Amino acid sequence: xAHTIRDKxxxxxxxxxxxxxxxxxERDLEQEQDCYKVLQTVAxxxxxxxxxxxxxxxxxxxxxxxxxxQKPTPEQQAAAHELIAVIKSYLK
Amino acid sequence: xAHTIRDKxxxxxxxxxxxxxxxxxERDLEQEQDCYKVLQTVAxxxxxxxxxxxxxxxxxxxxxxxxxxQKPTPEQQAAAHELIAVIKSYLK
Amino acid sequence: xAHTIRDKxxxxxxxxxxxxxxxxxERDLEQEQDCYKVLQTVAxxxxxxxxxxxxxxxxxxxxxxxxxxQKPTPEQQAAAHELIAVIKSYLK
Amino acid sequence: xAHTIRDKxxxxxxxxxxxxxxxxxERDLEQEQDCYKVLQTVAxxxxxxxxxxxxxxxxxxxxxxxxxxQKPTPEQQAAAHELIAVIKSYLK
Numbered sequence: 001x002a003h004t005i006r007d008k009x010x011x012x013x014x015x016x017x018x019x020x021x022x023x024x025x026e027r028d029l030e031q032e033q034d035c036y037k038v039l040q041t042v043a044x045x046x047x048x049x050x051x052x053x054x055x056x057x058x059x060x061x062x063x064x065x066x067x068x069x070q071k072p073t074p075e076q077q078a079a080a081h082e083l084i085a086v087i088k089s090y091l092k
Numbered sequence: 093x094a095h096t097i098r099d100k101x102x103x104x105x106x107x108x109x110x111x112x113x114x115x116x117x118e119r120d121l122e123q124e125q126d127c128y129k130v131l132q133t134v135a136x137x138x139x140x141x142x143x144x145x146x147x148x149x150x151x152x153x154x155x156x157x158x159x160x161x162q163k164p165t166p167e168q169q170a171a172a173h174e175l176i177a178v179i180k181s182y183l184k
Numbered sequence: 185x186a187h188t189i190r191d192k193x194x195x196x197x198x199x200x201x202x203x204x205x206x207x208x209x210e211r212d213l214e215q216e217q218d219c220y221k222v223l224q225t226v227a228x229x230x231x232x233x234x235x236x237x238x239x240x241x242x243x244x245x246x247x248x249x250x251x252x253x254q255k256p257t258p259e260q261q262a263a264a265h266e267l268i269a270v271i272k273s274y275l276k
Numbered sequence: 277x278a279h280t281i282r283d284k285x286x287x288x289x290x291x292x293x294x295x296x297x298x299x300x301x302e303r304d305l306e307q308e309q310d311c312y313k314v315l316q317t318v319a320x321x322x323x324x325x326x327x328x329x330x331x332x333x334x335x336x337x338x339x340x341x342x343x344x345x346q347k348p349t350p351e352q353q354a355a356a357h358e359l360i361a362v363i364k365s366y367l368k
Binding site for chain 2: 312315316319358362365366
């Protein structure tokens with residue numbers, strides 16, 4: 001089973017939150033709000049998209065690259081954790 | 093006048109396109125599509141958010157940091173163009 | 185006068201620190217150290233390069249785009265500060 | 277055997293090239309060259325560091341997370357290739 005199914009509700013919540021942030025960007029643009037305010041909300045969206053990507057990649061590593069049914073060795077599991085740590089620090 | 097007002101329609105189109113991409117991520121998650129497909133759409137959203145940020149920053153530089161009413165020197169205009177080029181290469 | 189001259193010593197210190205980190209990556213590779221150790225040093229270099237870029241861009245905005253001799257308005261100075269804040273959060 | 281050993285010469289070449297680029301940044305700063313020239317070389321270093329990171333991560337996935345001795349399934353290998361593609365597009 002794919003991790004995007006296992007983690008479906010959490011991922012959907014993240015996507016809906018980002019859609020809400022973008023709705024707020026759209027509203028601010030329509031109401032001709034201050035450009036710095038718009039820029040800060042867009043920057044927050046970008047951070048949230050990065051977090052979403054990191055969460056999906058993390059599941060992809062833990063359930064597809066490392067397949068729990070294939071009985072990964074402790075070394076493989078350690079390597080997967082190291083990889084996830086690097087990607088998370090990168091995508092924050 | 094703020095550039096987010098001058099460029100309002102173009103910026104709104106970008107925001108709406110990203111909202112559409114996120115709606116597609118949401119649908120794929122709900123329909124339990126392949127995780128790699130989801131990941132690719134999220135990566136495309138991230139690129140589009142970066143493009144939106146670069147467009148807003150470009151306007152911010154050209155209309156607020158450089159204020160056309162203050163008669164910027166040719167050197168200031170060249171410096172602004174260099175800055176925009178660096179930021180665009182960074183945010184692509 | 186260019187900011188890369190005004191801030192010359194500070195920028196040179198940053199560059200030398202990064203060169204030192206890369207010398208350590210080179211040594212670790214030659215001595216066949218653990219790959220995760222190498223990866224962490226490379227990630228630290230990347231952070232330091234981002235910091236160097238942000239510092240040069242900040243000077244470029246403050247001395248070239250905004251030219252102090254052209255008597256920037258308070259609005260231009262505020263816009264420059266906002267821009268620098270966005271770029272710094274981006275390049276950290 | 278670690279991939280940083282298998283790919284040692286190629287990785288060392290990348291590191292030495294980046295060290296050369298940084299030596300050129302140092303020289304340009306000392307000779308008080310144009311700031312935009314410095315900025316472009318720093319941006320090139322950043323791209324090269326990203327490429328180095330992607331190369332090390334790729335080896336880490338292919339030799340540590342996926343352990344060839346553990347006979348990965350075709351699905352695991354496909355998942356590893358997808359992951360590497362995402363990371364490469366991210367780190368370019």
